[in-house]
Amino acid sequence: MIEPTQMNMRKTAILSLFLNIATNLHAQYTETINSNRPGQSQGAYAVGTNVIQLETGPYFGNDEHSGLGTDTDLWGIDYQLRYGLLYERLELNLTGSFESQNIFRDFLGVASESSIRNFKTNSIGAKYLIFDPGVSIEPDKPNLYSWKANQKFKWKTLIPAVSIFAGANFAFGDNPYLYEGEGKFSPKAAIITQNNWGRWVLVMNFIADKLTEDFRSYTGIITVTHTLTPSLAIFGEYQAIKSDIYADDIIRAGGAFLYGNDLQVDISGLVNFKDTPSKWQVAAGVSYRFDLHKVDEFLEESNEGNKRRQRSEELNQEMEEGDEGDGYEDDGSN
Numbered sequence: 001m002i003e004p005t006q007m008n009m010r011k012t013a014i015l016s017l018f019l020n021i022a023t024n025l026h027a028q029y030t031e032t033i034n035s036n037r038p039g040q041s042q043g044a045y046a047v048g049t050n051v052i053q054l055e056t057g058p059y060f061g062n063d064e065h066s067g068l069g070t071d072t073d074l075w076g077i078d079y080q081l082r083y084g085l086l087y088e089r090l091e092l093n094l095t096g097s098f099e100s101q102n103i104f105r106d107f108l109g110v111a112s113e114s115s116i117r118n119f120k121t122n123s124i125g126a127k128y129l130i131f132d133p134g135v136s137i138e139p140d141k142p143n144l145y146s147w148k149a150n151q152k153f154k155w156k157t158l159i160p161a162v163s164i165f166a167g168a169n170f171a172f173g174d175n176p177y178l179y180e181g182e183g184k185f186s187p188k189a190a191i192i193t194q195n196n197w198g199r200w201v202l203v204m205n206f207i208a209d210k211l212t213e214d215f216r217s218y219t220g221i222i223t224v225t226h227t228l229t230p231s232l233a234i235f236g237e238y239q240a241i242k243s244d245i246y247a248d249d250i251i252r253a254g255g256a257f258l259y260g261n262d263l264q265v266d267i268s269g270l271v272n273f274k275d276t277p278s279k280w281q282v283a284a285g286v287s288y289r290f291d292l293h294k295v296d297e298f299l300e301e302s303n304e305g306n307k308r309r310q311r312s313e314e315l316n317q318e319m320e321e322g323d324e325g326d327g328y329e330d331d332g333s334n
Contacts, residue, residue: 029088031261035287036080038254038266039237041205041221044129044161044194046084046091050292053082057266057285065277069107072277075100076120078285084293089129093167096122099177116176123188125167133159160193160202169210179215179245186210199227210243217243231258235268249273254283262289 029048036042037055047053060075076099083092100117137156171177171184178184188209195202202224209217219242225235237252254268264287271280 029084029293032258033262033264033287033289035256035264035266036082037264037285037287038256038268038283039203039221039223039225039235039252040239041203041223041237042127042163042165042190042192043203044163044192046089046127046129047082047289048293049084049086049088051082051084052290052292053287054290055080055082055285055287057283059281059283061270061279061281063277063279064275066275068276069105070277071104071106073102073104074281078283089132091127092125093127094122094124096120118175118177119171120177121169122171123167123169125165125188127163127165127192129161129163131162133161157197158195160195160204163192163194165190165192182210182213182215186212201225201227215244217241217246232256250279262291263287 029051033053034043034045034047035053035055037057056077056079058075058077060073063072063074064070065072076097078097079095081094084090085092097120098118099120100115102115103113105112105114133156137159165188167188169186169188175184186209188207189211190205190207192206193204202222204223205219205221207217207219207221209219219239221237221239223235223237225233227233232255234255235253239248239250239252241248241250250270250272252268252270254266256264256266258264266285266287267283268285269280269282272278
């Protein structure tokens, strides 16, 4: 009776290990691309040093405002450029969107049509991971003698990774998307949390935007992602926006598919719950990683880091032996 139980415990531990590896979320640099798309939230983890990552895609939709009598067809493209600089925990990013709107107005029986197009948003900033539970919290070792002890809920799994973001919005020229009196430069800050529970990931963003303006904006985003297979994941997202000029509640959902280690494609849609305006959008996108990462920055207190260091050293040794072998063959041919 003891041997089958121990065997089951070992299988459970091995399965958990593979699930954690599949999510690729405990380390900064990961073997597969780690994209913020297709949702609007940022994950807590950076892309890794010397990694350049582009995340972009087109979208189209409609806004209908019952109070203003407008019906707006829109299309655009959003983009995010991410770069891991100096430290595994640090990331610089540029985020924005270009949007075109065709506005049909019927107010008090008077019909009119107009259009605008410009960069709707642009912001640049830095994200830094200030707390990583995978580094700071010692993982529990499997209990080979008690199935119940292994299945017991562990409160420390609720402790998230935490990052902070600081940046600024900017605009150029006569931008029609700026509100009257809005400055072309304003600071932006955010707190980002992330929980990794096997195939489930919970990300929360708490954003304070346009902090020097009279109409500051506060946004909360909750994103839940579920991995169906090593290549396929789905997500659901809730976003709440509050400001003196615009407030909304938005729901998004969609999925992403991974091709190889460096390419991801996605599709998503959104709706809201009011008529000033009511809106819907659909979007598709691609994320691609230019992987220039050479050597992981390992933290001594991280058990996962020690394992990755060992794997990296073994890989580097194999590459060096391969280079030596190539050089010998070249000398022989000459």
